[in-house]
Amino acid sequence: MTSLGEYALLDQSWHDVVPDAARRMLIAAAQAFADKGYHATTTRDIAARAGMSPAAVYIHYRSKEDLLFQISRIGHERSLKVLTGVQDPDPVDRMARTVASFARWHAEFRTTARVVQYELGALSPEHHAVVAELRRKIETHVRSMVEEGVRSGAFTVPDLKGTSLAVLSLCIDVARWYRPDGTRTPEQIGSLYADLVLRMLRTP
Amino acid sequence: MTSLGEYALLDQSWHDVVPDAARRMLIAAAQAFADKGYHATTTRDIAARAGMSPAAVYIHYRSKEDLLFQISRIGHERSLKVLTGVQDPDPVDRMARTVASFARWHAEFRTTARVVQYELGALSPEHHAVVAELRRKIETHVRSMVEEGVRSGAFTVPDLKGTSLAVLSLCIDVARWYRPDGTRTPEQIGSLYADLVLRMLRTP
DNA sequence: CTTATCTCTAAGCAACCGCTTAGTATGTCG
């Protein structure tokens, strides 16, 4: 029920959530939302996955939507950290390593990533605004990395904004198609995607 | 309510659906599913969008899931047709034109595409098997196009299956991020994507 | 006219939804 195997698909960020029961509930909700979608998940599902009664959800969270918001917020923050955490003086190497780790994250922590990428619409307008700001930062960061490469002469792109969006889109969609039982490891997907993106961007 | 403006985001395939009320119901359902998701849409929503009573849904369809299946099936068939409809003796030109029209379709008919790509999980096992077969054909077709280019020497890829999946993934994800009020037209997205994909695949 | 068929609606049923209430067990501090 709470084996390491199930937790392996979740990001390490959850360790900060206290108390213990609140964290178990959040993890149960993330797994349920990723598996069936927010609207198809009932609060009874979540409580059962956490091994508690339906009412226990409301000890630690205001509502079902609050659970989604916490998962989405923490997930977006982690995703942004993965994206911006790579430092490298060379724009090409930086892009390659960033794409590799960002794409890899979407495979390895697919459970979190799916909630982050596909359940935005279920957030309240106020909560949506919070994660929308984080998403804007993600888009801006990718674009500025492409821009830097273009300035250095290493990259040549026909449409800066559109190409940046395509790079980001490619990485994000990993969360949709990746299956843990497939032939490729998250690491291998990261390497492949870094290579493909450099080919897309590099000056011929 | 039933202006051309709203219908413009839907594929032309729907014209085959008869009788008239059944088609209106299917289009209303597709719009609702694309907008809010299958599980967040009620049969009363669908009926109201079609301008009929809640019970009218069940005159033409067995269930809410049956509506989803019809949309998903017709959408997948259309999507496959768009993908395989391009004929060109040159593997490079064929790939470019195919990617352009496939990516363009996901932008132009975003309503249909979103149901096709993001509501698979809500189908019954039997219905899911039907569209899964169509999806396999789509994947196979992209891979054989890449393969053909590699054989001709025009393309060089490190991982045939993985790269083909990435090309397909890039086009599909257009349905997630595209907004009709954006600066790029579906046509422009198609052109950009065709260019980006060729850069990904071409022998240096 | 009657009869049959098709398409639709008004009303409603059983089940399920998110969430609340009332109460219990456990631990902590004085």
Add this chain to the structure above:
DNA sequence: CGACATACTAAGCGGTTGCTTAGAGATAAG
């Protein structure tokens, strides 16, 4: 020990869900 706070459950409330039933209106054939 009693007083209080915390974390939980059993039970259930009001509202909504997908779907059904009974019947009305329209049309067309006999």
